[in-house]
Amino acid sequence: MSMHEAGLDRRFALAKSIAEEAGALALDYFNKRDTLVIETKRDPQDVVSIADRNVETLIRERVAAELPEDGFLGEEFSPVEGASGYTWVVDPIDGTAPFVNGMSTWCVSIAVLHGGVPVIGVIHAPCDGEVYASAAGKGASLNGRKLSLDPSRTIQNAITGIGCNTHVEPERVGQIIATLLGMGGNFIRNGSGALMLAYVAAGRLVGYYEPHMHAWDCMAGYCLVKEAGGDHLSFPAEGEALLKGHPVLASNPTAYADLLAIHGR
Structure with a gap:
């Protein structure tokens, strides 16, 4: 060792x-x-x-x-x-x-x-x-x-977690939800981004997206999702960048492209 x-x-x-x-x-x-x-x-x-x-x-x-x-x-x-x-x-x-x-x-x-x-x-x-x-x-x-993610799960047949806070304009949150619904998806928000990322790793949610999160909210969840077989957006995690907020996206691989498209809009 x-x-x-x-x-x-x-x-x-x-x-x-x-x-x-x-x-x-x-x-x-x-x-x-x-x-x-x-x-x-x-x-x-x-x-x-x-x-x-x-x-x-x-x-x-x-x-x-x-x-x-x-x-x-x-x-x-x-x-x-x-x-x-x-x-x-x-x-x-x-x-x-x-x-x-x-x-x-x-x-x-x-x-x-x-x-x-x-x-x-x-x-x-x-x-x-x-x-x-x-x-x-x-x-x-x-x-x-x-934990191991099910490749049959997509945003159309599962639930996506969406997060928001006052760092993000209400109109942007509405656009994210409207786009997800327009793609045939559905969403939930439970008030804890970290817990929703854990739910992604457990397969309870197919993905999670929040336009602005801090490292303490997402780093544990990112490790969980990756080790369960999922994908996640990179998060600057060294130097001063670690102290700032960034977009967070993690999901089952089958949902990642769709959620990345929502992030890019």
């Missing part, structure tokens, strides 16, 4: 362990959400709570204790430069709006990048008791069951 393989295995095991612990903490906050102080960030739809911050703090502390040379990028706090070549990219609670409103469609998303490529992706959906896990060359799984 090479040093890189050993390092990947160690980080994969750690990511799965941390995701379980972070998910348990987040679920405890979810169950007592009526006591949380909710704040807004960019706009009234962009919310954050002490749960987000404390879950991210837990993940940061666990990584720093085990792998102090690794970098770290999370949604809630400033990034930390690393020296190992590995960077953890984390959204402590993706889907905070569903979370604070008592809906189950939120998750803990943990990715590890190496050379700007997501080589580990773990997404824990605590309300459903589901852990999606993937690592480069090791495949993707859901609660230990191997």
Whole structure:
């Protein structure tokens, strides 16, 4: 086993362990959400709570204790430069709006990048008791069951996830949905881009598209989709580009061309 393989295995095991612990903490906050102080960030739809911050703090502390040379990028706090070549990219609670409103469609998303490529992706959906896990060359799984995409699924006979936020003009969102419907497709939005990417890897959705997402929302999902046999749009993941938002598209290979056409319109 090479040093890189050993390092990947160690980080994969750690990511799965941390995701379980972070998910348990987040679920405890979810169950007592009526006591949380909710704040807004960019706009009234962009919310954050002490749960987000404390879950991210837990993940940061666990990584720093085990792998102090690794970098770290999370949604809630400033990034930390690393020296190992590995960077953890984390959204402590993706889907905070569903979370604070008592809906189950939120998750803990943990990715590890190496050379700007997501080589580990773990997404824990605590309300459903589901852990999606993937690592480069090791495949993707859901609660230990191997995931493999069905080539018969298309945008016409399956459902596509669509994401939107205030970075995207409402007219653009309407155009995306109208084009998808015009091509014979159908769509869903559940409030968590990371979880919908996990659903793509699990075959529940045939694809997911959002014109603007941050790395912490999509890197774990990208690894999952790739390891399940899917395709995804490239995401600039090194230097300052990693800190900026970019379009995100991931899908079953049979749907990729259609969704790429929607992206290009």
